[in-house]
Amino acid sequence: MKNTVKLFARPNGTYGVRNRIAVIPSVACANHVVEKIAAAVDIADAYTHPYGCDQLGYDLELSFRCLQTMGTHPNVGAVLVIGLGCEEILPHELYEAIKAEQPLTELLVMQEYGGSTRTIERGIEICRGFAEQLARQGRVETDLSHLTIGLECGGSDFTSGIASNPVLGAFTGKLCAAGGKAVFGETTELMGAEEILRRHASMEEVFRFIDERIKAVEQVALDMHVDLRGTQPSPGNIEGGLSTIEEKSLGGVMKIGAEPIMDAIPFGAKATKPGVTYVDTPGNDLACSLGLACAGAQIIIFTTGRGTPMGFASSPVYKVTANAFIADIMAENFDLDLSQIVEGDMTIREGGEKLWNDILAVAEGRETAAEHLGHREFSLYRVSPILT
Amino acid sequence: MKRAMKLSDTDNVATLLDDISAGETAVIMDADKRELSQIIVRDDIRRGHKTAVTDIPAGTKILKYGQIIGGATRAILAGELVHTHNLESLRGRGDKA
Known part of the structure; x- marks a missing residue:
């Protein structure tokens, strides 16, 4: 088995599967300018989000940390921070925090530099300069243990639990055997799977952390006096054969396969231990992707039965389905069709081998369907109500 | 032949892999697709949805993957569709709090 992979070495000791430019607004007011700049440069991505202002306490801290972590993400080779100038996420502070780990970082603050047009023009110039520098950097052969892969599912149906997620579990086994890291989250969608999680937890405190996070989510439904089934499973999940949250969970x-869960961390934190780490993320696909990317995922493998096109700004999203109907109707959105596990005689093991080989190719530069179609979505995850 | 998959020995439901009509026979297979038994279904059931593989009294836990996926809200006969109309979640029930 191949035990090395060609990646981009970063000054902070991490390794990237891509070499992209992150254009990051410190506040929503800079979003349009950021979009215009990113659209003008092939390898630049717009990290637009609705926040940065009217935030307080832990919520503000988490947003700042997530933007900083995106700036220092292993797949990012250069960063341009765009600020307005009066927001709570101080653009100079964000710039300094990123620059400490990422030398190719620049800052433009609109209230200091000029209005939209001047900032866009200068931003494009800066990013074109970055692109020339990044084009000169090459990949280096390095150990597979430098890979962190996100495991995510969304738009689930009956095929997710019997085919796609078991295949992802087989992949996870291979990744962990190679010394790599796998991260998974979606706390709401673990409700009902506590016995499995208890069995997989490497230590009692790992299970306790996960169990407490699940109980906290469940308490929200109890406090609201609603049946969680109004949203979990979703109408699409129910149409696809899933009757309860327990069944979906x-x-x-199955995504984690037979592997032990080595660690459990809060949203926004980085995974540090080899093997599987649980990250406390919501089930919401975009927020989950952010949590997994912050944990260090250079690639996210996303299984779906109902079909979803979403990508992510910092990390290629690789789409898997075992639903023959959706594999056909949304063919351009998928990287791997496992429907023969349901319809024919493909085995979970064969699916796992195929997925493993594909992910190594994606790590070395092969475009995923989501990347090819330009799906590079981004948002922050807000954890407090809006006060002002 | 219409197929249904029973994922664990202790399960009292199996997932249809093909659309099936009331009165038709489904072959029940394990996760490795080995035939276990056959059942005549009592409802039209779409692929991906579940049938009871044994009679399930009201209030009984429904098991899939060998784990509890909810409770039967009424008596369910072997061969009947098992879904939101007769299977309730036991978690996140703020409506009952």
Whole structure:
């Protein structure tokens, strides 16, 4: 088995599967300018989000940390921070925090530099300069243990639990055997799978952390006096054969395969231990992707039965389905069709081998369907109500 | 032949892999697609949805993957569709709090 992979070495000791430019607004007011700049440069991505202002306490801290972590993400080779100038996420502070780990970082603050047009023009110039520098950097052969892969599912149906997620579990086994890291989240969608999680937890405190996070989510439904089934499973999940959150969760947890869960971390934190780490993320696909990318995921493998096109700004999203109907109707959105596990005689093991080889190719530069179609979505995850 | 998959020995439901009509026979297979038994279904059931593989009294836990996926809100006969109309979640029930 091949045990090395060609990646981009970063000054902070991490390794990237891509070499892209992140254009990051410190506040929503800079979003349009950021979009215009990123659209003008092939390898630049717009990290637009609705926040940066009217935020307080832990919520503000988490937003700042997530933007900083995106700036220092292993797949990012250069960063341009765009600020307005009066927001709570101080653009100079964000710039300094990123620059400490990422030397190719620049800052433009609109209230200091000029209006939209001047900032866009200068931003494009800066990013074109970055692009020339990044084009001169090459990949280096390095150990597979430098890979962190995000495991995510969304738009689940009956095929997720019997085919796609078990295949992802087989992949996770290979990744962990190679010394790599796998990160998974979606706390709501672990409700009902506690017995499996308890069995997989490497230590009692790992299970306790996960169990407490699940209980906290469940308490929200109890406090609201609603049946969680209004949203979990979603109408699409129910149409696809999933009757309860427990059934959805038990299919979802197959993603980690037979591996022990080595660590459990809060949203926004980085995974540090080899093997599987749980990250406390919501089930919401975009917020989950952000949590997994912050944990260090250079690639996110996303299984779906109903079909979803979403990508992510910092990390290629690789789409898997085992639903023959959707594999056909949304063919351009998928990287791997496992429907023969349901319809024919493909085995979980064969699916796992194929997925493994594909992910190594994606790590070395092969475009995923989501990347090819320009799906590079981004948002922050807000954890407090809006006060002002 | 219409197929249904029973994922664990202790399960009292199996997932249809093909659309099936009331009165038709489904072959029940394990996760490795080995035939276990056959059942005549009592409802039209779409692929991906579940049938009871044994009679399930009201209030009984429904098991899939060998784990509890909810409770039967009424008595369910072997061969009947098992879904939101007769299977309730036991978690996140703020409506009952």
